Each structure stands twice: as structure tokens, then as C-alpha cells.
Amino acid sequence: MPIDLVSDITDLVVDLVPAGVISGRVVTDDGTPLKSxxxxxxxxxxxxKEIDENRxxxxxxxxEGKFVLKGLFGQRVIRLAGFTDGWRxxxxxxxxxxxxxxxxxxxxxxxxxxxxxxxxxx
Numbered sequence: 145m146p147i148d149l150v151s152d153i154t155d156l157v158v159d160l161v162p163a164g165v166i167s168g169r170v171v172t173d174d175g176t177p178l179k180s181x182x183x184x185x186x187x188x189x190x191x192x193k194e195i196d197e198n199r200x201x202x203x204x205x206x207x208e209g210k211f212v213l214k215g216l217f218g219q220r221v222i223r224l225a226g227f228t229d230g231w232r233x234x235x236x237x238x239x240x241x242x243x244x245x246x247x248x249x250x251x252x253x254x255x256x257x258x259x260x261x262x263x264x265x266x
Contacts, residue, residue, distance in 0.1 A: 164248035167212040168257030170205050170224070173234055176263075184211040184259065186220040189245060216248045222259060234262040 185202035205211045237258045
């Protein structure tokens, strides 16, 4: 329904859908401990833009490599931020399947994402 943004609107009911959750862990392919300050992002496919610049679609990775992203919907690309130079993402898996994107339907929970990072060749 089109809404005129310059008019006052009262008693407007907006149905919201439950957002999704992505959780998992980040590991290295050679067992090297993770460096601190790594973040996992699940950015929108639309040029990688986050929905709300005030509510980042990213979260810190714990010392054990675990992460949880909440409040997601739409098609997402998994990215890492903050890891040291010389590392790159080798693969992202959900269960036993390699993935490049994750589609988040309303209320979807994806809890077995594994992000494997590897050292880049010198």
C-alpha cells in the first residue's frame, strides 16, 4: 500500500516477520589459534551494503572461534573483518556443503556454519 510520507497516519498496523540467526565458528586449516578482533559479517547481496549503518550486520568472534549473528533476512554473503594480513577465507560450509551465500527466510536459523581460513601464499 503506498503511503504519503508527508501525511499523519494513525492506527497503522505493520506485520513484521521474525528475523533469522546465523551461528557457527571460524577455524584455521592448519590448527593455528585465531587472532583476536576477528568479526564475521553477513552482508546483503546488494553490493554488500548493510541494512542499517547503526546496527551492523556483524559480530565479534570469541576466543574459541564462535559467533552468532541475529536479526538477519534476505540473501547474505559471509565475510570476515579484522583478521591479520596473510590470511584469507578458504571455504565456508554449512553442514558438509560448501556455500558462497546464505538465504535467510523469515525465522530461519542456520547454526552449523564453519568458516575455514588459510594462510595466503607469500
